[in-house]
Amino acid sequence: MSMNAENRNAETSYAACPQYEAALEDQFEGELRGPEAVQLAEHLKSCAGCRAALEDAAAGARLLAIAEPSPDPGAGFSRIVMARIRQQLQTNEGKSIWRPVVSVAWRFAASAAFALVMLVSFDLGRQSQWRSDQSIVAENRVPEIAPDRPSLPANRDEVILMMADTSHGKQ
Amino acid sequence: MAATASTLSLPVSRREKGEEERQLVRLAQSGEEAAFEELIRRHQQRVFGLVSGILRRREDVEDVVQQVFLKVFVSLKRFDQRAAFSTWLYKISVNECWDYLRKKKVRPLVYEADLSEEQVSRLDGVVSADQPPASSSDRAEARDLLERMMEKLPEQDRELLVLKEVEGFSVQELAEILDLNVNTVKVRLFRARARLMDVYRRRLHSKPAGPAEGKEG
Numbered sequence: 001m002s003m004n005a006e007n008r009n010a011e012t013s014y015a016a017c018p019q020y021e022a023a024l025e026d027q028f029e030g031e032l033r034g035p036e037a038v039q040l041a042e043h044l045k046s047c048a049g050c051r052a053a054l055e056d057a058a059a060g061a062r063l064l065a066i067a068e069p070s071p072d073p074g075a076g077f078s079r080i081v082m083a084r085i086r087q088q089l090q091t092n093e094g095k096s097i098w099r100p101v102v103s104v105a106w107r108f109a110a111s112a113a114f115a116l117v118m119l120v121s122f123d124l125g126r127q128s129q130w131r132s133d134q135s136i137v138a139e140n141r142v143p144e145i146a147p148d149r150p151s152l153p154a155n156r157d158e159v160i161l162m163m164a165d166t167s168h169g170k171q
Numbered sequence: 172m173a174a175t176a177s178t179l180s181l182p183v184s185r186r187e188k189g190e191e192e193r194q195l196v197r198l199a200q201s202g203e204e205a206a207f208e209e210l211i212r213r214h215q216q217r218v219f220g221l222v223s224g225i226l227r228r229r230e231d232v233e234d235v236v237q238q239v240f241l242k243v244f245v246s247l248k249r250f251d252q253r254a255a256f257s258t259w260l261y262k263i264s265v266n267e268c269w270d271y272l273r274k275k276k277v278r279p280l281v282y283e284a285d286l287s288e289e290q291v292s293r294l295d296g297v298v299s300a301d302q303p304p305a306s307s308s309d310r311a312e313a314r315d316l317l318e319r320m321m322e323k324l325p326e327q328d329r330e331l332l333v334l335k336e337v338e339g340f341s342v343q344e345l346a347e348i349l350d351l352n353v354n355t356v357k358v359r360l361f362r363a364r365a366r367l368m369d370v371y372r373r374r375l376h377s378k379p380a381g382p383a384e385g386k387e388g
Contacts, residue, residue: 016361025357029342053365059298060364063320063371064336066304066313070220073233078211081240082204088241 015049024050028057189255196256200247207247211240214257218264220338221348225268225330235271239264254347261348298371323370328363335360 016024023040026032032040044051153159192213198206218239223232242263250259294316304310321329334340342360346353 016365018358021361022354022357025342025361028361053361056368057361057364060332060367061336063294063298063317063367064332064364066310067317067333067337068314069338070216070223070232072216073219073236075212077215078208081211081215081237082208084237085207085241085244
């Protein structure tokens with residue numbers, strides 16, 4: 001580790017020049033070319049902070065190299081995912097946007113059917129009650145005591161006869 | 172001559188690969204489940220790496236990756252192929268991770284005990300001379316130490332470092348996935364490595380860890 005880096009160790013401060021940070025990253029990755037590379041090389045000659053930062057980047061990368069990337073989830077993973085997708089699609093089919101409407105419609109139909117049954121049974125009950133009332137009335141009907149109402153006289157003779165008949169009791 | 176052939180063959184093979192993938196996407200969009208399964212096979216490892224780079228918990232990772240592919244399947248018909256399928260897929264993955272963290276209010280892993288100077292000094296060989304630990308137990312211990320040092324970094328730095336240095340995403344890819352300028356990604360990466368080294372030095376040059384330092388980070 002260089003002297004500059006050692007000095008920085010004590011302070012633990014970051015000393016790279018902000019305007020060169022992107023170029024330093026490119027330089028670290030080995031991707032800096034052309035005039036930018038020349039310019040950075042010139043700058044590095046005179047800037048201890050940037051040199052130390054570049055050394056830090058390399059040391060940090062070495063440290064990170066001991067980490068292992070995530071393992072491959074395996075050949076069966078895609079099958080598991082596809083199974084989950086199919087399952088989800090089936091569940092979604094059951095949960096179509098019309099389902100609440102259909103549910104309400106079924107409830108409405110059931111209520112209407114129930115109301116209809118109630119109405120019909122009430123009507124039938126009323127009708128049978130009326131019939132039984134009628135039969136009772138018919139059975140208990142008393143023959144009329146009063147004579148039939150006399151019909152109107154058709155001609156003069158009948159009027160005279162009627163008058164003679166009605167005044168008969170008085171004389 | 173051989174160099175010319177190899178330079179020519181590389182872009183062609185990339186182009187062919189890209190066209191093949193577009194064809195797979197078109198088939199999957201038309202309802203071919205086998206095509207979609209092939210797309211999963213091709214991208215599952217990178218999506219796994221991306222999601223575990225953000226979430227870290229293995230059990231969460233598997234669940235979230237499955238959820239990512241489910242979302243991709245559902246919204247595939249709306250994908251117009253103007254961007255690469257992989258970029259679109261990775262963006263969905265990142266959004267799914269953030270949604271997951273927000274919903275679950277998952278706290279980052281916190282190690283109760285801080286690192287001692289002795290522990291950190293075991294990484295000296297790795298840092299100064301690129302000498303990876305020889306035995307598998309040493310490697311496992313070094314990885315654990317590194318993980319604990321990474322916990323001291325801001326979330327954004329940690330994510331970028333893991334995705335770039337461990338999971339192998341390029342700066343260009345990270346810029347597209349995270350909706351950042353390429354230069355911003357470069358600067359953040361450069362600073363993140365420096366911060367990691369700061370954490371390393373602070374532990375190395377600190378006194379044995381006490382309760383006060385345990386809260387630092």
